[in-house]
Amino acid sequence: xxxxxxxxxxxxxxxxxxxxxxxxxxxxxxxxxxxxxxxxxxxxxxxxxxxxxxxxxxxxxxxxxxxxxxxxxxxxxxxxxxxxxxxxxxxxxxxxxxxxxxxxxxxxxxxxxxxxxxxxxxxxxxxxxxxxxxxxxxxxxxxxxxxxxxxxxxxxxxxxxxxxxxxxxxxxxxxxxxxxxxxxxxxxxxxxxxxxxxxxxxxxxxxxxxxxxxxxxxxxxxxxxxxxxxxxxxxxxxxxxxxxxxxxxxxxxxxxxxxxxxxxxxxxxxxxxxx
Amino acid sequence: xxxxxxxxxxxxxxxxxxxxxxxxxxxxxxxxxxxxxxxxxxxxxxxxxxxxxxxxxxxxxxxxxxxxxxxxxxxxxxxxxxxxxxxxxxxxxxxxxxxxxxxxxxxxxxxxxxxxxxxxxxxxxxxxxxxxxxxxxxxxxxxxxxxxxxxxxxxxxxxxxxxxxxxxxxxxxxxxxxxxxxxxxxxxxxxxxxxxxxxxxxxxxxxxxxxxxxxxxxxxxxxxxxxxxxxxxxxxxxxxxxxxxxxxxxxxxxxxxxxxxxxxxxxxxxxxxxxxxxxxxxxxx
Numbered sequence: 217x218x219x220x221x222x223x224x225x226x227x228x229x230x231x232x233x234x235x236x237x238x239x240x241x242x243x244x245x246x247x248x249x250x251x252x253x254x255x256x257x258x259x260x261x262x263x264x265x266x267x268x269x270x271x272x273x274x275x276x277x278x279x280x281x282x283x284x285x286x287x288x289x290x291x292x293x294x295x296x297x298x299x300x301x302x303x304x305x306x307x308x309x310x311x312x313x314x315x316x317x318x319x320x321x322x323x324x325x326x327x328x329x330x331x332x333x334x335x336x337x338x339x340x341x342x343x344x345x346x347x348x349x350x351x352x353x354x355x356x357x358x359x360x361x362x363x364x365x366x367x368x369x370x371x372x373x374x375x376x377x378x379x380x381x382x383x384x385x386x387x388x389x390x391x392x393x394x395x396x397x398x399x400x401x402x403x404x405x406x407x408x409x410x411x412x413x414x415x416x417x418x419x420x421x422x423x424x425x426x427x428x429x430x431x432x433x434x435x436x437x438x439x440x441x442x443x444x445x446x447x448x449x450x451x452x453x454x455x456x457x458x459x460x461x462x463x464x465x466x467x468x469x470x471x472x473x474x475x476x477x478x479x480x481x482x483x484x485x486x487x488x489x490x491x
Numbered sequence: 492x493x494x495x496x497x498x499x500x501x502x503x504x505x506x507x508x509x510x511x512x513x514x515x516x517x518x519x520x521x522x523x524x525x526x527x528x529x530x531x532x533x534x535x536x537x538x539x540x541x542x543x544x545x546x547x548x549x550x551x552x553x554x555x556x557x558x559x560x561x562x563x564x565x566x567x568x569x570x571x572x573x574x575x576x577x578x579x580x581x582x583x584x585x586x587x588x589x590x591x592x593x594x595x596x597x598x599x600x601x602x603x604x605x606x607x608x609x610x611x612x613x614x615x616x617x618x619x620x621x622x623x624x625x626x627x628x629x630x631x632x633x634x635x636x637x638x639x640x641x642x643x644x645x646x647x648x649x650x651x652x653x654x655x656x657x658x659x660x661x662x663x664x665x666x667x668x669x670x671x672x673x674x675x676x677x678x679x680x681x682x683x684x685x686x687x688x689x690x691x692x693x694x695x696x697x698x699x700x701x702x703x704x705x706x707x708x709x710x711x712x713x714x715x716x717x718x719x720x721x722x723x724x725x726x727x728x729x730x731x732x733x734x735x736x737x738x739x740x741x742x743x744x745x746x747x748x749x750x751x752x753x754x755x756x757x758x759x760x761x762x763x764x765x766x767x768x769x770x771x772x773x774x775x776x
Contacts, residue, residue: 297698302684349763356760378652378673380682383698384709387673390652391659391759394631399756401632418673420624421612421652426632440624440652441614445678448687449614459619469622 279326329484346379352389377417432461521563544585560596563606583626612653634659640743708765
């Protein structure tokens with residue numbers, strides 16, 4: 217009889233999360249928010265409301281402290297289609313870069329509970345986390361590397377879909393990244409997807425829901441067409457909770473709905489189970 | 492180059508006029524082409540899971556002496572047929588049917604022709620409830636594994652992920668007055684300005700005409716349409732489309748399967764490299 221291995225202590229977050237802008241009161245329960253308390257709880261209110269995190273916070277949350285190695289960060293977007301309205305796309309890109317954001321997807325390698333992985337995380341603050349040429353390129357390269365090296369691939373999504381300002385080339389990123397998911401699949405590399413609020417359009421209809429295990433955050437809205445467009449197109453009354461994480465769980469699209477403070481422990485466990 | 496003496500880049504139409512031609516109710520639809528190309532076409536139905544999607548027609552026909560799998564969005568001509576066909580907007584069952592028929596084609600080593608003509612996947616509650624996002628995602632991934640040649644042609648509207656779900660192929664060509672876009676001009680205007688009446692401006696920004704896509708390297712060829720567009724001469728358009736599709740397919744039939752699949756992967760993997768190398772080629776309007 218071998219005693220069960222005592223699971224290593226896995227903290228809620230790998231490193232201290234960066235401060236994020238928060239409203240004074242929780243939109244979930246109305247209580248006034250204490251930033252430091254929230255930060256220690258991975259920005260989840262006691263009522264269960266999950267605040268949206270940017271890529272920097274997700275990296276701090278998932279990666280073991282000091283292990284993050286960003287890759288392909290120098291691959292940058294440009295205004296390729298001369299997009300001028302409502303404001304020039306290049307101006308949008310430059311402003312976001314001045315705010316310290318580096319595209320809608322960041323990717324790299326890190327450790328999680330001591331196990332080396334590839335991590336890619338969307339950032340909703342960068343043009344709504346939209347799938348762009350650079351986002352697609354970073355995702356595809358990372359997945360190709362993961363497929364070649366056998367490192368498990370962890371994805372965190374928060375995206376409105378494909379980026380309008382890059383036209384049909386943004387649409388083509390769905391094919392590019394799904395082709396790469398196929399490579400991960402053939403290589404039998406574990407692929408875990410964490411779907412956060414919101415995950416829609418071309419991101420939901422490409423790699424987000426194709427993982428070996430799909431994990432949704434409580435309250436996350438996940439779907440293809442947004443509720444506003446559905447109402448416009450079909451005059452349908454959508455019931456409360458339509459396209460929520462629980463809705464997708466009930467309809468078989470995600471394996472589980474996991475609160476953020478339990479996510480890291482779950483991922484660490486999965487990485488032990490899946491070779 | 493063309494039998495009609497007019498090259499596609501000599502068009503004088505505005506972008507919005509092209510959008511209207513692409514959506515014209517008298518424009519030939521997939522079955523108009525398929526029945527001309529393969530008069531013995533037999534339609535096959537169903538995803539073998541839960542339903543059949545009439546927005547996608549699919550089946551087998553003999554084409555240039557070879558059994559061929561034809562798939563195509565079908566919009567419907569009369570109001571009754573439009574409702575039945577759901578204006579060519581597919582539900583999850585349609586994408587599952589497409590992959591079932593593609594795997595069926597692969598089993599018997601039949602090449603596949605996919606004709607694209609859809610405003611997009613159906614933006615309704617039922618499609619969401621039955622997992623439209625995952626259905627499109629899975630279809631896109633599976634197309635990369637289908638071990639027979641695939642040639643796709645945009646014959647009218649190539650709208651968003653709903654079109655791409657049928658558009659992963661070894662070659663993709665477009666009829667001259669067709670469009671292919673990340674979102675419909677109305678949807679793009681709604682996203683950019685929250686005002687879908689600014690569709691003309693959006694269309695001009697999106698670079699969605701066949702010439703734009705050819706210049707970007709997203710499609711291999713633009714097939715010229717007769718004077719007055721495809722709706723004025725179904726027969727001539729079908730002959731031109733047939734010729735172009737077969738010319739591409741014929742090259743693909745000679746390729747070993749592993750090479751075919753590797754090229755298909757690379758086609759989409761490096762699809763943006765042309766424009767990356769040549770920034771600011773800008774709208775031509």
